[in-house]
Amino acid sequence: MSPTAAPTLRVERSLLRAGHGLVAGVDEVGRGALAGPVSVGVLVVGPHTPAAPRGLRDSKLLTPAAREALVPALRDWAAAWAVGHAEPAEIDALGITAALRLAGRRALAQLAEPPAAVLLDGSHDWLSDPPGQALPGLGEPVLPCAAPPVTTRVKADTTCAAVAGASVLAKTARDALMARRHEEHPHYGWAANKGYGAPEHLAAVAEHGRCSQHRLSWRLPAAALPPAPRGARAADTLQPPVGPGPGRGARGA
Template sequence: MAKKQETDRLHFERQLWEEQYQRVMGLDEVGRGCLAGPVVAAGVIFEPGTSIPTLRDSKTIEEKERLELAELIKEKAAYWTVQEGSIEEIDELNILWASIKTMQKCVEKADPQPDYLLVDGNRFTNSLIPYTCVIKGDDRSMTIAAASILAKVYRDELMRSFHQKYPHYGWDTNVGYPTKAHKQGLAEHGYTTLHRQSFKLGTDKKYQENSAE
């Protein structure tokens, strides 16, 4: 019991609901540190008064529970969306601004729009909708935690599907992060169209599409 009291993940939401905000959207993204694949963001809105104590930082949750929580979030949320930031956007804007733009896509997708945003991290864009940036928000806000879970589940599944076409990089386990296996794949086979060329990939060699298998 003491542990639950230490982290009150409804602190921000409760305060906003008391101020009569009805559509508080939590925003988070995953995949910023990856060498390949899109950055993915999610936005989640819960009805005022909703409490799901099991929601927390997606990175601290085992996959089986994460999948179960993702289904629970979709069931309980008043609104949810998952959006991608493309390789082109990442290479053109840089990963920080591509991440922010992808979170903004979640905001724009919602109809009616949110009336307040809780954003994971310490940066966001100019917004007509009031917002608060929450450092380590995925473990301090239930709504941001929900967004982090949906984004991670979506992106992990996406990268595993890409692994079928590009089996040399270990995306079925590292989902695009710079592991030893991923770097070895880059050194041996070069970079694919799914790799972020603005990142340090350690190779100038381009993947030959007919070299799979």
């Protein structure tokens, strides 16, 4: 399938024919941001779900206006849907992979009926607990639900309609959160850059420092750091690339 072809329900329907009553497409956004939450969208389809709404694509292939226009149609089309978030402090405490899992569990916990199977974008199952590594409760009254069986598929966000829909729901929900948080911290430009490492965001961090919405455990590039004192050696100011620190288990987003 070409990158611009419309995603279909072919894979989802094969899982439904295998005996799964409901199948959830799952995708994440915000993995590579420097500030704000990581967000996971879930869109559930069933045996009687019709073809996807016209114009559906992976969220990265759509303009912001096109994503927003699709949201009402996606909500009407899906058998169920939800978006979950993990906040910057949770990313710092757990690492990015476990924070993704937490956000995904929060989304699944919102569904009235859990899906029998999950179709997850990518080649790595970050939604299921590794053996002996269940998520901590983090002070929540009820630990988010366990994940149903997961099928991973590379480029599912471009080929599988439920996953593409989940990506649009997650992206629009996270963008709206960052626009609201921009009002509290306007100098970082989050209304435009959504917490990613855009030049104006890095310049604002260098000038104003980081805030509670930044992932404090993540390294920042030299461009986002205050100027070095006069006479400092270059080696004193060099920083690793943007991204999580050692042991965080992140992949590029």
